[in-house]
Amino acid sequence: MNFILRLxxxxxxGFDRKIMVxxxxxxxxxxxxTTGDNLFARDPAKQxxxxxxxxxxxxxxxxxxxxxxxxxDRDRGLTFEPGRRYRVWxxxxxxxxxxxxxxxxxxxxxxxDEEEDGExxx
Numbered sequence: 001m002n003f004i005l006r007l008x009x010x011x012x013x014g015f016d017r018k019i020m021v022x023x024x025x026x027x028x029x030x031x032x033x034t035t036g037d038n039l040f041a042r043d044p045a046k047q048x049x050x051x052x053x054x055x056x057x058x059x060x061x062x063x064x065x066x067x068x069x070x071x072x073d074r075d076r077g078l079t080f081e082p083g084r085r086y087r088v089w090x091x092x093x094x095x096x097x098x099x100x101x102x103x104x105x106x107x108x109x110x111x112x113d114e115e116e117d118g119e120x121x122x
Contacts, residue, residue: 009087011098012104014091014096015089015090018088026057027053028053028054054073055070056070056071056080056102057071058070058071067094067107069106070106071103071105
C-alpha cells in the first residue's frame with residue numbers, strides 16, 4: 001500500500017517512512033503583529049498579521065520523542081486545516097521529510113525542557 005501512496009504523492013527517493021502528522025495551525029509570519037492586525041483580539045486566529053506567511057510549523061511525536069519541522073510557504077499559498085492529520089514522508093533517520101504538494105523540509109528535535117501547552121514546572 002505504501003508503494004502505491006508513494007506513486008500518487010510522487011515521493012522522491014529516500015523518503016520511505018509514512019507518518020500521519022497533525023496540523024495545529026501554528027504559523028510563522030514575516031514581521032510583527034500590530035494593533036491594526038487585531039493584536040488585542042481574544043481569539044489567537046484573529047491575531048494574524050497582514051504580512052505573508054513564511055512557513056507552517058508542525059509538531060509530532062514518534063517513539064516517545066517530540067519532533068518538529070517548518071514547511072516553507074513564501075507566497076505558494078499552502079493551506080492546512082487545524083486538527084487535521086496530513087500524510088508526511090520521512091527518511092529513515094527522521095532528519096528530512098517530504099510533504100506532498102509542499103516539498104521537502106528539515107526535521108528537528110523539540111526541546112524536551114520547553115513547557116508544553118501551559119504545563120510546566122512549578
